[in-house]
Amino acid sequence: MKIRVCSYAELEAEGKRAVVADRKAVVIVRARDGRVYALRDVCPHKGPCLSAGMIDRGCAGERVGVYVYEPEVEVLRCPWHSWEFDIRTGRSLFAPERVKVKTYPVTVEDGDIYVEVQ
Numbered sequence: 599m600k601i602r603v604c605s606y607a608e609l610e611a612e613g614k615r616a617v618v619a620d621r622k623a624v625v626i627v628r629a630r631d632g633r634v635y636a637l638r639d640v641c642p643h644k645g646p647c648l649s650a651g652m653i654d655r656g657c658a659g660e661r662v663g664v665y666v667y668e669p670e671v672e673v674l675r676c677p678w679h680s681w682e683f684d685i686r687t688g689r690s691l692f693a694p695e696r697v698k699v700k701t702y703p704v705t706v707e708d709g710d711i712y713v714e715v716q
């Protein structure tokens with residue numbers, strides 16, 4: 599089911615926006631390149647809204663204390679314990695195959711954003 603959730607202009611002003619689509623909590627995120635992504639607005643750890651977190655650049659490292667910025671990766675950081683999720687895939691940076699957030703297909707049509715939820 600494809601549902602209009604907000605206008606692109608509304609999203610552009612805020613960078614992210616919490617919406618409800620077919621009774622599902624969804625966070626809409628605008629990347630630096632202008633693309634739009636939709637993720638379930640619930641952290642898989644303890645459940646707070648990811649929309650209350652910050653958007654930041656992704657960072658990786660081979661061991662504790664080593665940080666390498668990955669410019670193509672943007673993350674949504676949970677406001678409670680700072681788990682980071684790639685906004686494109688919903689995968690966590692620390693365990694991408696095991697810990698992830700559901701993502702939804704997004705389209706932008708005539709200045710409006712639509713999310714497909716099943």
Ligand code: FES
Pocket residue numbers: 641642643644645646676677678679680681
């Ligand atoms: S509740 Fe989100 S990282 Fe812990």
